[in-house]
Amino acid sequence: MPVEKAAVIGAGAMGSGIAMVLSQAGIKVVLKDVEQSFVDRGLANIKRMYDSRVKKEVMTQAEADKHFALVSGTTTYDEFKDVDLVIEAALELINVKVEIFQELDKICKPQAILASNTSALSISEIGSATKRPDKVVGMHFFNPAQFMKLVEVIPGVKTSNETVAAAQQLCKKMGKTAVRVEECPGFLVNRVLFPYLNEALWALQEGYKPEVIDEAVVAFGLPMGPLTLLDMTGIDVCAHVNEFLYGEYGPRFETAPVLKALMQAGHLGQKTGAGIYLHVKGQVPNKDEPKQLNPALAGILESVGKGHSLKNGAATKFDALRVVLPMFNEAVYAIGENVVHHSDVDVAMECGTGLKRGLLSLAKEKGLAACLNDLSAYQEKHGERFRPAWLLRKLVRANIHDFSDFSNFSKTTEATPQTVH
Ligand SMILES: NC(=O)c1ccc[n+]([C@@H]2O[C@H](COP(=O)([O-])OP(=O)(O)OC[C@H]3O[C@@H](n4cnc5c(N)ncnc54)[C@H](O)[C@@H]3O)[C@@H](O)[C@H]2O)c1
Known part of the structure; x- marks a missing residue:
């Protein structure tokens, strides 16, 4: 069934990006949040995304206006009766998602596909909150959704192949690359990425200097070093995800203590102005400028029993x-x-x-x-x-x-x- 009208639940960072890519693909979108001010903020975000495309001459003003006009905001489910597909991007709490899916199941037409952008929750569990688990699927977009190419398409135990195929086709229409990933903790990308981030922190604890680790990894051919990426993603987000994966997979994911110590000290990375490095709060760092270490890092490493060589500079070579x-x-x-x-x-x-x-x-x-x-x-x-x-x-x-x-x-x-x- 082709998707002509869709709905997105949650007008936050992910929901507004997803609504933007749907509208850009010519699909009518209803964007729902719990308060009008949140809906307005989401719509303003989408408008900014289109303005930036016009500024970069990726599209004309007339095209941007036409696509933006496809998006409407709401705080109710009134317009959900005739949508072909819903993508839920509300809070990452199972009880919130279960409640939303129960409601959607009552309101949406029986053929409608109900997708969740959850980063980690069980699609099978979300599906079993409905009477149509065959039509419930994970569509895991990456942040920022309007730029990142990948969508992990995750079937739950009872999801039908038709639903998976419809989600994949929709991704194609949105210009995304869809990869089918069977349900497992972290799905594929986060599951594979976190051992890399976590290992860099274990090396940091042994005394390798942050810039030595990051530079070795960039020289190896990755777009940025793991410690820079940790600061960008948010130390708190990474600590929660890694602890979750550790709980699910066991010793392979044992969290480096310095991660929790940084979080407890409130050094959450770019968003607070300091993590492993110092940042201008909330500002994307200039790749070419030399990084400054967070002066509190040595003390935090001491507190987890390591970090002596950060001071004496013992470990200067790192194998990526x-x-x-x-x-x-x-x-x-x-x-x-x-x-x-x-x-x-x-x-x-x-x-x-x-x-x-x-x-x-x-x-x-x-x-x-x-x-x-x-x-x-x-x-x-x-x-x-x-x-x-x-x-x-x-x-x-x-x-x-x-x-x-x-x-x-x-x-x-x-x-x-x-x-x-
Ligand atoms: N931020 C990321 O990097 C990222 C990446 C991939 C997936 N996700 C997942 O996407 C989802 C949303 O994340 P986000 O970063 O956009 O969060 P966010 O906090 O920016 O936005 C969530 C929005 O959902 C709204 N909301 C909460 N309950 C609602 C309800 N019952 N009905 C309608 N709206 C409701 C909130 O008011 C808020 O505006 C989460 O499940 C998250 O795990 C996030």
């Missing part, structure tokens, strides 16, 4: 593979669990995080046996965070050198490729 290999390893765990098809991994990481060097391509270049050796050596030194995925051992034992060879040998057990551009 120490933070890259845990990402690759987690991707292999996900492939082994049939969460994602191997051919979707590099696309998803590139579109979701800007990672230009694909993890699986990189592993192919280096050789799977060499990756396993390095992971095992790191495991010996640093413990469970580096435990190699069982699938990696299996491939190396089978003398398989890259994942496309694996496709030739795997018979019925592997997920099928699902990227829709």
Whole structure:
């Protein structure tokens, strides 16, 4: 069923971006929030996004006006009766989402698809709050939704293939890349990204200087260093996500104590003016300007029992593979669990995080046996965070050198490729 009219619930950061991309694709959108002032703020945000496109000459004023006119704001469900699809982007609390989906189930027509932009909650649980779990699906956009290419499309246990296909088609219409990811904690991108961020913090605790870690990673080919990314994303957000993943997956995700210590000290990154580095509060840092360390960092590292060499500058060389290999390893765990098809991994990481060097391509270049050796050596030194995925051992034992060879040998057990551009 083609989507001609959609609704978005929650006019915050994500909801307004999603409403913008829907309207840009020529779809009528109703944007709902709980208070008129929140709706107005969301609409003003969308207007700003269109103004910026006009300013950058991506579209004309007339085009921008035409698309913006497709969006209307509301605080009620009155206009939801004839929508083809709803994307919920309200608070990340299961009871809030369950209540919203129960309401949507009563109001929306039976064929309507109900999607959630949840970052971590269970799509199966949200679906089971409705009488149409086959029509409930995760559509996980990345921030800022109007720019980031990736949408993870996540079926719950009872979601039908037709619903997944409809969500993928809608993504295509919005100019997004959709990757099907089976439901698991962190879905794919966050699950793979967090071992990288967390490992950089463990290295920081050992005395590696932040700028040494970040520079080594950028020199390796990533768009920005992990510690810079932590500050940008928000230390508190990262601490909550990593603790959640630690709770779900266990020792591989053991949170570096410095993350919680920074959060407790109120150094939340860019948004508070200081995290690992100093920032001009809320302002996007200039990539070319040298970074200044947060002067409180040394004391915070001392408080978690480390950080001496931050002062004496002992550890000046950092091997980027120490933070890259845990990402690759987690991707292999996900492939082994049939969460994602191997051919979707590099696309998803590139579109979701800007990672230009694909993890699986990189592993192919280096050789799977060499990756396993390095992971095992790191495991010996640093413990469970580096435990190699069982699938990696299996491939190396089978003398398989890259994942496309694996496709030739795997018979019925592997997920099928699902990227829709
Ligand atoms: N911010 C991100 O980076 C990001 C990325 C991907 C997914 N998400 C997910 O998207 C969702 C929204 O995140 P956000 O960052 O936009 O949050 P936000 O706080 O900016 O916006 C949430 C909005 O939802 C509104 N709301 C709350 N309950 C509502 C209800 N019952 N009906 C209608 N509106 C309601 C709030 O008033 C608020 O305006 C969350 O589930 C979050 O986990 C966030």
